[in-house]
Amino acid sequence: MFKRLFTFLVVVSIANTSIAQDFEPKDYFTKEFHANRREALRNSMPESSVMAVFAFPMRNFSNDVDYLYHQNPDLYYFTGYKEPDAVLFIFKDAQTDDKGNTYKELFFVQKRNPMQESWTGKRLGTEGVKEKLGINMAFNGSDFKDFPVDLSKFTNIIYSLPPDLVMAKSETVNLAGLVNSFLRKANISLDQTTNVNTARRTYYKLTGQLREIKTPEETTMLRKAVEISCQGQNEVMKAAHANMSEFEIQGLHEFVHKKYGAENVGYGSIIGAGENGCILHYVTNTKTKVGNSLILMDVGAEYHGYTADVTRTIPASGKFTADEKLIYQIVYDAQEAAFKTLKDGSSFAAASNAANEVISEGLFKLGIIKDKKDYRKYYTHGLGHHIGLDVHDRAATNKLLKNMVITIEPGIYIAPNSDCDKKWWGMAVRIEDDVLITQDGYELLSSFAPRSIADVEKKMAEKSALDNFKLPVLKSK
Ligand SMILES: [Mn+2]
Structure with missing residues (x-):
């Protein structure tokens, strides 16, 4: 970074420079x-x-x-x-x-x-x-x-x-x-x-x-932002291991975004390992080793102004534990239940009710809540929102209409010292996908990154180019 102090030395006019091929x-x-x-x-x-x-x-x-x-x-x-x-x-x-x-x-x-x-x-x-x-x-x-x-x-x-x-x-x-x-x-x-x-x-x-209603041009832009974000998730799934830091994982996502030409992220990238995943807008990403815990990754590429919003939760080891599977499957099923309600003229309220029921029932069955009404202790946010030029995009109606693009993002967050068996403590799972509302249903724009337990584990077993990427050990302390 040059200091402006030296401005007077620079008498270069770039104003009228013409370049034959600009590669913009x-x-x-x-x-x-x-x-x-x-x-x-x-x-x-x-x-x-x-x-x-x-x-x-x-x-x-x-x-x-x-x-x-x-x-x-x-x-x-x-x-x-x-x-x-x-x-x-x-x-x-x-x-x-x-x-x-x-x-x-x-x-x-x-x-x-x-x-x-x-x-x-x-x-x-x-x-x-x-x-x-x-x-x-x-x-x-x-x-x-x-x-x-x-x-x-x-x-x-x-x-x-x-x-x-x-x-x-x-x-x-x-x-x-x-x-x-x-x-x-x-x-x-x-x-x-x-x-x-x-x-x-x-x-x-x-x-x-x-x-709130996306034109075909805007949908094209959003599709690209979403696909790029999914490829970021995929590369991290392949490369992830217990010794990585949250920062490093953030950097890998954002490198993939830029490799595809996305200028920015639409919001601060959230990489929460273990209990950090319980902090909904955790953006400091300072944990130096993710360890063998779940990693919650909520990251959205911004492409020409339009931002995606995709979350995947993965086991750093490449395999979910039996207990992690139980929590993950509830969130997955809640998301599927919400998807089924979507079509032109539907509503966030209907989608939320469907997801809430699955989460409430699931937590009750596992004994994490004793009263089905208490599911809000572990699922404290709304089901989704519009995306577009803002990650929480502006909308004028509560209805979901054809050509709107929204997120569906149920989650379960069990902070340490919660009122349940401590084997669940520190587990946080969110699955967030971006969908286009169509006449009769919806299109899953973020299908490029796996969602199910089996598909996530399969992706994580793939080789990564980063497996052989070694930087020198720093000389400075
Ligand atoms: Mn979101």
């Missing part, structure tokens, strides 16, 4: 996809309305280093733009500017800056946005402050302010500046919390209605 991914969404999403939104907007979609803020990691930037999924959905400091306006009706031109959207984006770009990466700028993203009414963020548009005249101003935004005192072109100019042009005071909350509810409703 060719399977991003088309500009038509995003235009179509904006049009679908416009059709669902109320009369006399404008919607503002802000970029997410950058977040600081340390000193002059920021976290890897992640765009607001809504802005990505409507534009394909991946840079910070931007705001998109979508108007219900065509607007006319003072020259008599009409427009239905305005997009204010990061200004080109060759010096900055030589440090932090290429920017599309207004020309790039017009050419690559097909949004013709693109302007520099610095133009928004004095841009002749009166947002206060609309009956419905729909927006959700960026999360965790640090508002700068001075008027600038960064995100805080765009928010300030927006509030002024729309005549909104943040003290009117009822109005702010109403605007956000409408924003979530409209974006949720669109995003």
